[in-house]
Amino acid sequence: MQTEEMIIINEFCIHHNIDPGFIDALKNSGLIEVTITGEKLFMPESQLPYLEKLVRLHYEMDINLEGIETITYLLNRMTDMQQQIMHLNNRLLIYENV
Amino acid sequence: MEFIDYYKILGIDKSASEEDIKKAYRKLARKLHPDLNPNDKAAHQKFQQINEANEVLSDPEKRKKYDTYGKDWQHADQFEQQKKSRQQSQNAGGQQFYENAGDSDFSSFFDSMFGGAGSSRQTKFRGQDYNAELKLQLTDALFTHQQTLTVNNKNIRITIPAGIENGQVIKLKGYGAPGVHGGPAGDLYITFIIAPHPQFRRSGNDLFTTAKIDLYTALLGGDTTLETLNGKVKLAVKPETQPGTRIRLKGKGFPVYKKENEYGDLYITYEVTLPTNLTEEQQKLFTELSNLK
Incomplete structure (x- = not known):
């Protein structure tokens, strides 16, 4: 069985000096998924870089929640397209190396 | 300056x-x-x-x-x-x-x-991301293996999963430049460059190669041995195989990235080599054959 380390969201907020309400807003907009155990909110440690990125977008660049949603969507599309370009380039190589 | x-x-x-x-x-x-x-x-x-x-x-x-x-x-x-x-x-x-x-x-x-990176700054800044390229041979990408990289005088041991693709980027969190004022370190992005192989071409998880067979095997059928990236395979060539015929060996291609025991296919195109320096008797027999058509 695979296990994953979880982080307590409240501690994350204290460490980064951010308002827990922001995490609630991210959760409500579906940008992050959290696990609730008792009264505490947790999220997988693997999601930490993603959450830190959302925090930077909001607190360093002053981007509101709607902006973050749009950026996240566009960045995901960009990643998919880059992946597609990489596959197509590799397929082209087949013909170029003949 | x-x-x-x-x-x-x-x-x-x-x-x-x-x-x-x-x-x-x-x-x-x-x-x-x-x-x-x-x-x-x-x-x-x-x-x-x-x-x-x-x-x-x-x-x-x-x-x-x-x-x-x-x-x-x-x-x-x-x-x-x-x-x-x-x-x-x-x-x-x-x-x-x-x-x-x-x-x-x-x-x-x-x-x-x-005098340096602003000692009085309070804002935490994330460190810069580093980018690196790692060149691999096609055969290196066949198996999951470990390699040690030296980035800014620091040795980093990474596991390269089998099936990694040319141009694929993996991120190593926290291996970039250190953060400023307690900010998180940046990340290290490694782009894999896989050198073309002289005999095998790769498309996704499939491999493509050619196998040379002589005229007689092509006409009458027979066996031929092909050296693949995973060892030798014996191929049964059907009678009257045409030049350029392509066959598929299922599961003999490249390993699927991060999926254990899953492999693509190997496509083999037959190249028929014609005999040269014919003896008089061979010439005579080919002429006879030619007259029979």
């Missing part, structure tokens, strides 16, 4: 208020922040510049120093030295101001003006 116009970098004039600076910085950060420009080195460099400009101009003390010496910064050294020599007996620590902070995300101009 080139003079850097921080006002120009932020697109503001010298009379800009703190609010103007903040606004200009945020506007540019929204365009150039590494989070919004993954793998874009040019954007990362520009972001570093605006970060540095903001670092100086948003701090009233630094801004004052920059405004005083900035334009004629080359003379700042002389000015400070004159001042120092006057105060030599009382002030021994003056030279610290000009000490280079060594490796830093800031320009040498910044270092010379402010």
Whole structure:
């Protein structure tokens, strides 16, 4: 069985000096998924870089929640397209190396 | 060391208020922040510049120093030295101001003006991301293996999963430049460059190659042995196999990335080699054959 380390969201907020309400807003907009155990909110440690990125977008660049949603969507599309370009380039190589 | 116009970098004039600076910085950060420009080195460099400009101009003390010496910064050294020599007996620590902070995300101009990455800054900044390329042979990507990389004199042992693709990028969190003022370290992005193989071409998880068979095997059928990336395979060639015929060996291709025991297919195209230096008897027999058609 695979296990994953979880982080307590409240501690994350204290460490980064951010308002827990922001995490609630991210959760409500579906940008992050959290696990609730008792009264505490947790999220997988693997999601930490993603959450830190959302925090930077909001607190360093002053981007509101709607902006973050749009950026996240566009960045995901960009990643998919880059992946597609990489596959197509590799397929082209087949013909170029003949 | 080139003079850097921080006002120009932020697109503001010298009379800009703190609010103007903040606004200009945020506007540019929204365009150039590494989070919004993954793998874009040019954007990362520009972001570093605006970060540095903001670092100086948003701090009233630094801004004052920059405004005083900035334009004629080359003379700042002389000015400070004159001042120092006057105060030599009382002030021994003056030279610290000009000490280079060594490796830093800031320009040498910044270092010379402010002695390193701004010791009074309170804002936590994430370290710069590093990009590296790792060249592999096609056969290296066949198996999951470990390699040690040296990045900025630090040895990093990484596991390269079987089936990694040419151009694929993996991120090693926290292996980039250290953060500033307790900020998180940047990440290390490794792009894998897989060299073309002389005999095998790869498309996704499938491999393509050619097998040479002689005329007689092509006409009458028979067996031939092919050296694949995983060892030899015996191929049963059907009678009357045409040149350019392609066959597929299921599951003999490339391993699927991060999927254990899953493999693509191997496609083999037959190339028929014609006999040369025919003996008289062979010529006679081929002529007879030719007359039979």
